Amino acid sequence: MTVAEPQFQIEESPQNTVTASDTQLDITLDQLKKLVSPRALTGDTMLLNMGPQHPSTHGVLRLLLELDGETVISCVPDIGFLHTGIEKTHEGKNYTKGIVLTDRIDYLAPLICNLAYVGAVEKLVGVDVPIRAQYIRVILAELTRMNSHLVWLGTHALDIGAMSMFLYTFREREMLLDIFELVSGARMMTSYFRVGGLWRDVPDHFVDAVRNILKVFPQRLLDYEKLLRENPLWKERTVGVGVIGREDAIAYGMTGPSLRGSGVNYDVRKAMPYSSYDHFDFSVPLGSTGDVYDRYRCRMDEFYQSLKIIEQALDRLPNGPIVTDNRKVAPPPKHEIAYSMESLIHHFKLWTEGFHAPEGEVYHAVESGKGEFGVFISSDGGPKPRRVHFRAPSLCNLQALPHMSKGALIADIVGIVGSVDIVLGEVDR
Amino acid sequence: MGLEQKLGNMGVVTTSLEQAVGWARSNAIWPMLFGLACCAIEMMSTQASNYDMSRFGMELMRASPRQSDLMIVAGRVSRKMAPVLRNLYDQMPDPKWVIAMGDCASCGGVFNNYAVVQGVDEIVPVDVYVAGCPPRPEALIDGILKLQDKIKKEPLTKWQ
Numbered sequence: 001m002t003v004a005e006p007q008f009q010i011e012e013s014p015q016n017t018v019t020a021s022d023t024q025l026d027i028t029l030d031q032l033k034k035l036v037s038p039r040a041l042t043g044d045t046m047l048l049n050m051g052p053q054h055p056s057t058h059g060v061l062r063l064l065l066e067l068d069g070e071t072v073i074s075c076v077p078d079i080g081f082l083h084t085g086i087e088k089t090h091e092g093k094n095y096t097k098g099i100v101l102t103d104r105i106d107y108l109a110p111l112i113c114n115l116a117y118v119g120a121v122e123k124l125v126g127v128d129v130p131i132r133a134q135y136i137r138v139i140l141a142e143l144t145r146m147n148s149h150l151v152w153l154g155t156h157a158l159d160i161g162a163m164s165m166f167l168y169t170f171r172e173r174e175m176l177l178d179i180f181e182l183v184s185g186a187r188m189m190t191s192y193f194r195v196g197g198l199w200r201d202v203p204d205h206f207v208d209a210v211r212n213i214l215k216v217f218p219q220r221l222l223d224y225e226k227l228l229r230e231n232p233l234w235k236e237r238t239v240g241v242g243v244i245g246r247e248d249a250i251a252y253g254m255t256g257p258s259l260r261g262s263g264v265n266y267d268v269r270k271a272m273p274y275s276s277y278d279h280f281d282f283s284v285p286l287g288s289t290g291d292v293y294d295r296y297r298c299r300m301d302e303f304y305q306s307l308k309i310i311e312q313a314l315d316r317l318p319n320g321p322i323v324t325d326n327r328k329v330a331p332p333p334k335h336e337i338a339y340s341m342e343s344l345i346h347h348f349k350l351w352t353e354g355f356h357a358p359e360g361e362v363y364h365a366v367e368s369g370k371g372e373f374g375v376f377i378s379s380d381g382g383p384k385p386r387r388v389h390f391r392a393p394s395l396c397n398l399q400a401l402p403h404m405s406k407g408a409l410i411a412d413i414v415g416i417v418g419s420v421d422i423v424l425g426e427v428d429r
Numbered sequence: 430m431g432l433e434q435k436l437g438n439m440g441v442v443t444t445s446l447e448q449a450v451g452w453a454r455s456n457a458i459w460p461m462l463f464g465l466a467c468c469a470i471e472m473m474s475t476q477a478s479n480y481d482m483s484r485f486g487m488e489l490m491r492a493s494p495r496q497s498d499l500m501i502v503a504g505r506v507s508r509k510m511a512p513v514l515r516n517l518y519d520q521m522p523d524p525k526w527v528i529a530m531g532d533c534a535s536c537g538g539v540f541n542n543y544a545v546v547q548g549v550d551e552i553v554p555v556d557v558y559v560a561g562c563p564p565r566p567e568a569l570i571d572g573i574l575k576l577q578d579k580i581k582k583e584p585l586t587k588w589q
């Protein structure tokens with residue numbers, strides 16, 4: 001017997017209003033049978049709901065756990081509690097306005113999402129980005145990666161029981177947020193990258209501020225390592241837990257540190273370099289066994305690589321323009337409008353209608369903190385995209401959760417969910 | 430040194446029951462540990478080292494709605510999450526308050542579309558709206574102080 005409709009459907013009441021009685025999830029017995037083992041039907045095992053309001057699911061993820069005592073027999077993730085309709089909303093926005101929405105996909109790494117989106121549009125329209133803008137993009141993208149990893153480290157350790165990590169990592173995170181605020185005026189939702197370059201040049205003390213981070217961070221990272229790396233309690237909870245092998249990880253389409261923890265050398269920055277990442281010398285940390293500890297190590301080692309990239313980019317940061325001089329996509333500088341009729345027309349056209357992209361389809365991927373973050377744009381030649389789709393690494397990585405948690409203890413589930421480093425804004429979009 | 434030792438020297442303090450209860454309630458709020466989207470990250474920053482929400486008597490975040498009396502709706506509420514959110518609100522014991530943190534929770538924010546509830550006040554009564562996308566931690570703290578003022582002025586009869 002086949003069941004056509006999706007599982008875990010909430011019945012919408014006819015008036016399209018939500019009331020407390022809607023909370024009962026409609027799952028028929030047939031649908032349940034397909035998700036859990038036959039033993040659950042005889043009452044031999046227990047079904048337990050975890051989430052969507054659970055502090056350790058990193059947002060609003062719901063897990064349906066089938067338990068035999070403390071052991072997890074099967075784990076069924078239920079997603080969509082944060083579905084925001086971002087892809088659909090993109091169809092009504094022109095390419096410049098679309099940038100604002102990308103911040104809110106992976107809100108732990110907004111600048112990397114900006115980078116992916118503007119990269120895709122640049123590919124579609126065919127504009128070149130000045131080298132200074134590319135280097136600044138790299139610096140900010142790496143700072144964003146550190147930001148994302150700091151939140152992961154703090155919350156992951158908090159879930160497992162190392163409360164103090166959270167306080168330390170959020171202290172350091174404020175330093176990074178100060179830099180984002182310096183360049184863009186906003187702490188989190190930056191929208192700083194624009195098609196063809198940057199919104200504006202970085203302020204003069206930007207370089208000093210980033211150098212300060214380079215100076216402070218190694219010491220702070222050492223503190224983190226002292227707290228966790230050889231900590232027997234930490235190792236007890238992470239080594240050998242949530243193992244996923246090389247082949248399985250590839251088969252599930254995992255990317256990012258979660259994949260590299262299993263020893264697969266795949267990093268978009270190396271495989272398909274973008275924004276001049278091929279100018280910099282860095283290595284890709286790899287794990288071997290693919291357990292929670294290896295994934296933790298991969299992310300920790302990425303901190304050092306990020307610092308290395310930032311240092312090189314700062315040393316070689318060239319002077320020059322920060323936005324392309326193609327007036328069809330980038331607005332002219334304000335002072336030009338005063339004497340050039342053409343600039344005034346471009347300005348008017350860009351801020352009313354936006355630029356037209358040629359007809360076609362394009363895919364552009366970047367390495368975000370979680371893995372390969374890809375943007376697919378299909379254009380019909382107008383100022384707005386026909387369809388935008390995001391390849392969210394968290395969603396693909398989350399698929400492997402049932403595999404990793406099979407046979408684990410229930411207390412380890414929070415550790416495994418944390419080690420995959422999902423962000424629900426990106427899973428559900 | 431406890432309060433009673435100080436009071437011992439002061440003799441008798443007179444106040445109205447309403448004021449005393451309002452004062453006690455406003456300074457021991459237990460918020461629910463419950464984040465939805467981007468704003469929840471700023472809510473976490475507010476609790477963490479730099480901003481330290483415990484200065485205002487609310488360091489104890491409870492993961493269970495039965496033990497909390499403040500719901501900070503931090504983030505966008507999707508149509509799928511809305512019934513869950515209402516259910517959580519119904520489970521909180523009286524007296525209870527709601528802060529809508531961020532533009533999404535207040536009015537839908539940038540997401541004027543089919544998926545997002547256009548303001549959480551469609552499903553739960555909101556006491557304080559905090560604007561911003563996301564609001565800075567200072568803004569959330571200001572919202573909390575506003576709520577504390579509001580609680581202090583609330584008549585006792587409201588929660589019968």
Ligand code: SF4
Pocket residue numbers: 104466467468503504505530531532533534538539561562563564
């Ligand atoms: S108000 Fe802004 S930051 Fe807050 S949840 Fe909505 S989009 Fe995210």
